[in-house]
Amino acid sequence: MLQHDVLVIGGGGAGLRAAIAAAEESDRLSIGVLSKVYPMRSHTVSAEGGTAAVMRENDHLDFHAKDTIFGGDFLSDQDAVEVFVREAPAEVIQLEHWGCPWSRDPDGRVSVRPFGGMTVNRTLYAADKTGFHMLHALFQTSLKYEKIVRYDEWFATSLLVEDGKVCGVAALNLHDGQVSPVTAKAVIICTGGGGRVYPFTTNAAIKTGDGMALAYRAGVPLKDMEFVQYHPTGLPGTGILITEASRSEGGHLKNKDGYRYLQDYGLGPPTDKPVHRKMELGPRDILSRCHIQEYQKGRTFDGPYGHYVHLDLRHLGEKVIDKQLPFVRELTRNYVGIDPVHEPIPVRPVVHYMMGGISTDLDGATVLPGLYAAGETACVSINGANRLGSNSLTELLVFGARAGRAAARDALGRPPIRSNPLAQLAADERRRLNERFLRADGRERIAEIREEMQKAMEKGLGIYRDRATMQETCKTLRHLRERFAHVGLMDRDAVFNTELIAALELESLLHVAETIAHSALAREESRGAHTRTDFPKRDDTRFLKHSLATHTPDGPRIDYSPVTITRWPPEERKY
């Protein structure tokens, strides 16, 4: 049987950071990293803008904490934020020591740039491919640890739980189609978010919320799922991300009259040089709402993929664009056929990030003994109701490392796993997959259900929400779940069955979609990224609390837990 002390599910930034941390915690541990894609394919690779940490004398941990809490509309747990800002600097330096090619100042220090919602320059970057460089630095560094054993292109289909403790996973090896138990004394889920529940997203195809669904199906609550971040500048059609760094370098958002419309929404005055937290450096939730209001006023452009505005970089000049934003130039040239040196870029808000996720404590531990989570898949919560740009890459480092260390210590203290019952559980899982998918004769097609789910989510759970539309989406999702029970595969092969994977992913997506919809319906206020036309105000009396969605046969049950406030009492969020 395949056995480890610590098993990490997901090989992106959080997963690799966790694996290395566990490896460094003790020589006696064996560590597995199991991922449905090769680690360097993980979605961390697509992050562009940067990584926030207090690095300079003009900055202070409290400033970073306050910006994060304010940006999160006071739903962040402030004890988590304090840990986060405190451990961030050492983590980004650690990554520097591991070879990450951070952009540099002339004196050789790592450079920092401004970013949306931040009061000080504190975003480290590697041009505009920060996530790519971080992921490859982590992956290449992980190769140095021989006790990290990888299961590349394995899909974890369920958690194995015995006596109320997690003991590993059942996992499908894509290369031969076999389902095997992989046991571990501690399991860390680092599988990212699930932006693919929406039709327009910056997220890669693999972002299907698998880890969230794994935990949810095992009874672990998903926290604050109603908070979904729209990034204000994605490419229409493909949803490809145009980094916020293009605005922190000085890019302007303009409506169809060439007017910098953000000044009409309390973000002015417009200046030539970017000013912290003003205009284009406002937070993402607010900028996305401004876009929709411009559209409602008829001041956006109309294209084959709906309304859009212009992101104008021309005044930055070719030199700055090539040095600081080369990937933006590459992407826009390739995918929209325009050169940002000479033409403005068409952009619109697209789904980007999930603030919510598997509910964890400061060490990534969940309520299920032996189960940990970190990164976008988790909710600690530092991001509250709206994440600030460049906090997510830092989050996966800080909390990836913390979860790795905690899981390692946990594993050291646990007796060996009894393998017999687990083999039985894995056999059950094998049977489930066979009966459910490979031998079933359903007529429903995966792509159709997926597309209808995405449409329903965009309609009911977009930037602006109201009760009636959300209720309709909840109904549609239930109905889609019933249809999913009759899904049929054309592919019955054992080897590299990507249609089976697509079915498993759709199963995850449907779970995630339902938790988003039901959590949002229950939250009768507007806060951060969750904006309700029928409840337009923040309501601290009723809703200064986290939502917790727990799986039941009839859909998610919504409970609440308190928000931890340490030093920053809630105040009105105005920029």
Place this chain on the structure above:
Amino acid sequence: MAEETITLEVTRYRPREDREPRAQAFTVPYRKDWVVLDALNHIKDRVDGTLTYRWSCRMGVCGSCGMMVNGVPKLTCAAFLRDYLPGPIRVEPLAYFPVIRDLVVDIEDFMGKLRRVMPWIIRRTEQPLTAGEYRQTPAQLEAYKQFSMCINCMLCYAACPVYGLSPLFIGPAAIALGYRYNLDSRDEGYHLRQPILAEAVGVWQCTFVGECSAVCPKGVDPAAAIQRSKVAGAKDWFLSILLPRGGRS
């Protein structure tokens, strides 16, 4: 007006069952903003769910979607249908790799080779984190930056005649990555890495024609890395730092 269409001839192959690969033609809608990957997704979602290939980011950065398009290694998420008019477009698995199924190839060989070049920072002594970052000037960063842009897409292997003939060859991307760490001012592992690189290049007869660099979608120029790794010895290494770019003689 009838919808415009274009035909893809896609390789189908299940090594355990089929005697040999065959091409299957699919006619798909033609859209001028579609890439080859969009066409494959259209087929998978609406026509034939058994078609097998890898993809994820659809923006040229995850390195999953490399295939031969009309005989040339390409990222299919960056290969536009409009550049192959009027078709048909031949889509095959990357050359020189064993096929797992249809368009999915086995890259385990590369994963092993990557580890052999020790692509991580090696130091005699680690500076503690509390002492801050290792200083590195923009010029020192520039010296290796180009070689750090590799997305491990394997296009260069599929274009490499040496790898085609001698699969033991460590190959362009792995050499470029090893070389990248040799050039990094923070690294002190040159003496460990360089013999591996020099031997890898020395034994196999790379002709330095540069097919690898020609197909690289990220401008990595592995041919330059191979060329400069050929000669062991500190003198050439220093020269290469002085002349970080191009300079292929």
